[in-house]
Amino acid sequence: MEKAISDQPSAIGTVAHRHRLVAVSYLNTKPLLYGLLRSEVQEELEMDLAIPSECARRLVSGEADIALVPVAVIPELPEAHIISDYCIGADGSVATVCVYGDVPIHEMTDIYLDHHSRTSVMLTKLLLQEHWKHEVTFLPAEEGYIDGIGGTVGGLVIGDRTIGLDQRFDYVYDLGAEWKAHTGLPFVFAAWVSTRSLPEDFIQRFNQALREGMDHLPELQLLLSSPHPDFSLTEYFTHHIDYDFDEGKRAALKRFLAFVEGAAG
């Protein structure tokens, strides 16, 4: 455990050991990344991006020290510290985590579970069990699986690949909205987690940097191109994704992790 990681600049002005950080490679993380990249705290970080399931794998394997991870992986970590008041969450419809299909959910016989996801895979299972009360066969997904959605086969899709998909399928179930209808709560998909306790002053600088990112959303939107003519970045960043890890999301996390742990046990 006593692996010394210094947060102090070394004699030549660089940081001796940087925290290895991995964040989600989707659009919804850009405001948080923008803050980190504008801040001096980035000098203390070795930053990389990956799909959510890979962020989870790296934190569990010890290849990363800090990650924006799907919250469903938290029970697998020997030590987990949520180090930020910012997250990838939603209070109602999230827009980019949906089950798609040609038929209503109760007519679906099979559902593909997106291999990019850890949290929404479990959320789909929870909602089928508790909310829709409908049994299906779960199909593992791999690259290209979206083309296999059709007939009575539905599919969970998360992140940027969902953009435009609502025009391709007749039935779209937004899991942020369905969770809210089921529990009355907002939801947290991913949180900033470290696998060991970090110095308080680092955590403060880290959160200040994330805050800066949120404060500069209009500037960031000048740098990003819109992924689809019908997709509003402003709408997505301000009405769908809810970045505050507030009391409601903490309550949601507790409830959701109880389900995840129950399913594992």
Ligand SMILES: C=C(O[C@@H]1C=C(C(=O)O)C=C[C@H]1O)C(=O)O
């Ligand atoms: C809202 C989203 O939440 C994502 C969903 C995740 C999951 O299902 O494991 C993980 C990270 C989040 O980025 C999204 O990416 O669309």
